[in-house]
Amino acid sequence: MISPNSGVITGANYNQDNRTVTADLWERYYRDVIRNTSDVIVRTTNDPERNNLQQMARIWQAYAFMTLTDTTGTSRTSKPAGE
DSSP states (O other): OOOOGGGGGGGGTSSSHHHHHHHHHHHIIIIIIIIIHHHHHHHHHGGGGHHHHHHHHHHHHHHHHHHHHHHHOOOOOOTTOOO
């Protein structure tokens, strides 16, 4: 079964091989977005004047993780139970 969608849109369609798209997305998001938002969260934790910035970073980080999990799906190295 092939989805009419391609690229990142096929993330939830595990019947179509889109590893190159999701691998690039994973590397960019994890290397840039997750790392930078984590840095902002750590640097603003004890600064009440930067609370809004910290909350924005938390929202962006949650969005980035949602995007990664929605487009990547299950790990390529994981095996179904019983194997």
